[in-house]
Amino acid sequence: MCRIYGTFNVRSEEAELRRVSDLMHHGGPDAQSFAHRADWALGNNRLSIMDPEGGAQPYRLGRVTVVFNGEIYNHQELRERLTGLGFHFDDHCDGSILPALYTTYGERFPEHLDGMYSVAVMDLRSVPRMVLATDDAGMKPLYYHWEGNAGRLHFASELPALLGFAGVPAEEDETGLDAYLTSKTPFGDRTMFRGVRVLPPAATVVVDHRDGLRIKHRPMAHEQGLRPAAGRTLEESGTQLRDLLSREVSRLLVADAPVAAVTSGGLDSSLVTALAAQAFRASEGAGSLHTFNVAYTGTWPSDERAYAAEVARSVGARHHQVEIDPATFPDLMTDVVRHLGQPNADPITLSTFSLFRAVRDAGFKVALTGDAADELFGGYSRMTQAVAAAHGEDWAGAYLDHLAAVPRALRESLYTDEYAASVRTAEPAVPADVPQTLRLDLGTRLRRITAVEQRYRLPAYHLRRVDHLSMASSVEVRLPFCQPSVTRFAATLSDSHKLVPGQGVKRALYRAAEGLVPRSVLERPKQPFTLPITAMLVPGQRLWTLAQDALDPATLRADGRIRPERVAALFAEQAARPDDTVALALWSLMSHQLWRQEFFGAAGARLPLTAAAPVLQEAA
Incomplete structure (x- = not known):
């Protein structure tokens, strides 16, 4: 797990690269390095998880240079395949196979990866070109600034670091406020900074001097034409899902660093915790799984600590209860805003930041979570309401309003006349593809909603938040529900195996958890894991x-x-x-x-983004 950054058709001085690296030092404190030439640069901050003694970046093979952020879970399989093609590897780090993979498959190399990643490749074999790629779920974000007229590209894993480049202006997109209030954080490739974009999930970017920047969208799981398996019973769906998740959780526990689990006390994280504890027991000498839950000092509504503790007891885990004092919230808000780089309206941000700080303080560099299950398996009340809406009702409009930080009518009452006018002529707050996907008669309502959740809401609102606030404390989060095999399986479930109004949500997932998760958790009403x-x-x-x-x-x-x-x-x-x-x-x-x-700053002036620079080693 790392942080990456770089430029194309830009002359970058070492001092500038050191400044950008320092702004992401928290995400890669174990090693910092970069490679740069007259008109390009690639940099990396490393959090050592796999093969700490090997895997030094940037990776090189001939005139191909690569930097990488994330984890490749099928790296051993790929290493064996590439070895058979004549390549040689000096270590067992997952990212070390990337130059050979790119040399073999070119810009189609992401099609062979199973994992979470953002990758940058500088290919100087003929016409110089840079290739960027993001994983199929959008777990590892990559922000960029492209000057089309000049053909200049800057990119980084985090917004503050991107703004650390001298060629990237920090200018507010004033209508971004409307986008933020409409969907709790900007959707699609938009950010709150003018001219700064974020790569979508399943994207491959090719940049060269002749054609500029081109983004190619690889199909996500729900876009691959998968259909519900005929004749499969709910019981069979649950059994198959449990077996699949068990395999994926076991794979995601493999690391050369301590691994823990986050247990909120709800179904999703409890099932991941139970499967992880099961894998720990089956692994000789692995010891006990450690679990973490966050709560707040005092008595507050929706406290889930008792459920989390019960799950930990039931699976024999060593449980850590993290408590946050609400008196510290003002200081936490400043830290959270800085690490996110742009507003996210979910109050859970304070909890997430504090939780992963405690995870790292306890000595863990990797944590498994239950994130993304609701998006895949139909767990939100807004989905149920949309599916249950009568024919002729504006269920799509109501669904979109459920995504908002501030409902439409209240938003419009808050805006001044001048701002309302500017919003009407600006880029739509929600990408045009979103309402089109919901309203076009392509699949059931639930399948259309799930498509929007996976392509837009999950990466923008959820996964970027988890990534930035965990890596703020040098913790790598692994997400079993985002694994390609799990997202593909979810796409083969019938609607009735996900949710039926009046009968329940995530029905296949509940079946998968039977016998593994305490009845008290399975039978409790669903509640959001957030700040009250x-x-x-x-x-x-x-x-x-x-x-x-x-x-x-x-x-x-x-x-x-x-x-x-x-x-x-x-x-x-x-x-x-x-x-x-x-x-x-x-x-x-x-x-x-x-x-x-x-x-x-208070008056709208740009703040200096500087700090003490770490010692960087330039790659030879």
Whole structure:
């Protein structure tokens, strides 16, 4: 696991590369290196997980140079295949096979990878070209700035690092606020910075001097024409899914560093925990699995610590209970905003950041989680409501409003006339493909919704958050539910094996968990794993004071996009009658203002992105 960065058709000085590297030092503290020539550069910060003594980057084979972030789970199989073709490898690190794989298959090399990754290749064998690739789920993001007229490319694994390049301006996309409030973080390839984009999942990019930058989209699992298996019973689906997940969890436990599991107390993480504990027991000398759960000091709604502890006891794991004091939230908000690089309206960000910091403090560099199961197997209430909606109802519009940080009607009441006018003429807040996918009669409602969840919401809103906030503490998160075999299997399930209104959600997954997960977890109502902000965002709490300071009327008036009197009305309403919708609206607006302060300063000026540089070793 690493952080990568680089340039094409750009002259990069060593000092600049060191600055960019330093801004991601937390994601790769074990080694830093780069390769650069007159008009290109590739850099890497390494978090050593596989073969710590080998795997030094950049990798080279002749005139091909590669840097890599992630894990390749089928690297041994690929190494054997490539050895048979005459290639030789000096170590057993997973990324070491990439130059030979690229030399053999060219830009189609990602089709042979099973894992989570972002890869950058500099190919100087004939016409110089750079090739970038992201994994099929979007687990390892890559941000870039492309100057089409000049043919210049900068890229990095994190936004603050990308902005550390002198050629990448830090300018706010002012209509990004609307995109953020519409979907809790920008969807598609959009970011909150003007001219800065993020590669979508399953993308291969080729850049050269002749044709510029071209993005090729590889088909994701739900786009491969897979159809429900005929005649398969729910019981059979559950059994097959359990066996599949058991194999994948066992594969993802292989590491040359300590591995733990995150256990929220819900179905998804509990099943991953149970399967991981089972694999630990089967592995001689592996010891006990360690599990981690996060909760908050005091008594708050939706506390899941008892369920998580019960799961850990039932599988014989050594359990770690992490507690966050709400009094520390203001300081945490600053750290979270900086590491994310742009606002994410889910309050779980504070929990996620604190949890992985505790995981690393306990000595673990790898953690398995249950993320992405809801998107694959139909676990959200918004999905059930859309499927259950009567014919003729605007179920698609209602579904999209469920994705919002602030519902449409409330958003429109918050905007000033000037900002509302600019939003109407700007790039759509939600990519045009999203409503088209939902409304075109291509498959069932649930299959259309699942397609949107997997291509847009999961990578933008969920996976980037997990990646940035875990790597902030030098922890690699592995996600069994994002494995290609699992996403393909989910695409072969019938709707009735996912959700049936009135009968349940994630039905095949519940069947898979029977006998492995305690009945108390299987029979409890589903609840989101998040911060209870409705209870915390009230007068007398630290969050209330922080929100009022961030959303000061003078600040909003100077910004000119949000009506101060409407925000004051939200504060009054929340103080009198705490409400989920109002609390999330205030939280989202506060998070946006804190992001602006972090990256642009109180007056909107760019903040210096500098820090003490680590010692870097230039690759020979």
